Amino acid sequence: MKVLCFGSLNIDYTYQVEHFVQKGETISSTALQVFSGGKGLNQSIALAKAGVEVYHAGAVGKDGTFLLGQLKEAGVHTGHVRVLEDVPTGHAIIQNDKNGENCILLFGGANQEITEGQVDQVLSQFQAGDCLLVQNEVNQMPYLLQRAHSMGLKIALNPSPMDEKIWELPLGLVDYFILNEIEAGQLLGAGEDPQGAAADGGVSLLENGEKTAELLHRKYPSAAIVLTLGEHGSVFFHQENCIRQKKYDVQAVDTTAAGDTFTGYFLGTLFQGGSEQEAMDRAAKASAIAVTRNGASPSIPALEEVLAFGK
Numbered sequence: 654m655k656v657l658c659f660g661s662l663n664i665d666y667t668y669q670v671e672h673f674v675q676k677g678e679t680i681s682s683t684a685l686q687v688f689s690g691g692k693g694l695n696q697s698i699a700l701a702k703a704g705v706e707v708y709h710a711g712a713v714g715k716d717g718t719f720l721l722g723q724l725k726e727a728g729v730h731t732g733h734v735r736v737l738e739d740v741p742t743g744h745a746i747i748q749n750d751k752n753g754e755n756c757i758l759l760f761g762g763a764n765q766e767i768t769e770g771q772v773d774q775v776l777s778q779f780q781a782g783d784c785l786l787v788q789n790e791v792n793q794m795p796y797l798l799q800r801a802h803s804m805g806l807k808i809a810l811n812p813s814p815m816d817e818k819i820w821e822l823p824l825g826l827v828d829y830f831i832l833n834e835i836e837a838g839q840l841l842g843a844g845e846d847p848q849g850a851a852a853d854g855g856v857s858l859l860e861n862g863e864k865t866a867e868l869l870h871r872k873y874p875s876a877a878i879v880l881t882l883g884e885h886g887s888v889f890f891h892q893e894n895c896i897r898q899k900k901y902d903v904q905a906v907d908t909t910a911a912g913d914t915f916t917g918y919f920l921g922t923l924f925q926g927g928s929e930q931e932a933m934d935r936a937a938k939a940s941a942i943a944v945t946r947n948g949a950s951p952s953i954p955a956l957e958e959v960l961a962f963g964k
Contacts, residue, residue: 660693661790690949699917712763717742753905781805866890901941
């Protein structure tokens with residue numbers, strides 16, 4: 654099986670701050686670092702480090718050609734990435750606070766210049782049984798999913814960033830949803846807090862997360878649901894099979910690529926023949942390692958590190 658990640662390529666400008674800037678406020682950052690990033694790039698690198706043959710498709714400007722070097726260094730095939738002459742590479746402005754949390758402002762740039770012709774050309778190199786992994790940071794998503802499904806590719810979707818464009822997608826074609834509790838709640842129409850009153854009535858957040866995953870599976874019955882719950886671990890739900898995965902406790906420094914690392918290692922383990930339980934556990938370990946390091950793609954651990962974690 655080959656995995657195609659058709660997704661974003663960004664230059665990340667990460668500012669260290671005491672707290673996130675508020676409306677009308679001007680603050681000073683204590684440091685600036687520039688990293689390679691974009692959810693697509695991060696997930697491609699995580700897949701490659703997990704041991705999968707992965708191909709990346711997307712677009713960059715001339716200012717972002719160094720991102721292709723980052724992908725190649727990780728073992729990702731980059732022949733399907735277009736370099737545009739007159740459009741800048743997408744970028745992100747990231748605030749990273751003293752607790753290791755972050756907030757992110759995106760500029761699409763070349764990520765929003767995908768054409769139907771590029772989609773057709775790229776997909777012609779894949780076949781039924783291969784997998785397409787997508788996020789929500791490039792354009793032409795409805796066309797991409799329809800074409801991939803018509804060819805018999807498995808589709809994995811990480812619906813982030815969650816915005817109105819998600820509702821333009823043929824979500825019923827998705828085979829794997831990999832998402833957090835906020836995104837799950839929005840897909841269910843539950844507003845921004847799907848946990849609701851989870852702290853009330855003796856209902857734990859994990860139990861509530863399991864219910865959220867089950868409800869999503871009912872709404873999209875052909876899809877497996879992988880739901881991350883932050884400090885409360887994660888849940889896998891498919892055809893009445895529910896797996897509860899604990900979180901591994903570490904001291905977080907930067908959470909920027911934690912979800913992308915989880916996505917890559919979950920799918921990477923599964924597509925190499927691992928069980929859902931093995932995939933969930935390995936993904937949890939990989940994301941735990943990632944949050945102890947600064948940056949997005951540079952924080953993604955190698956497979957050897959993940960296998961040795963906790964021993």
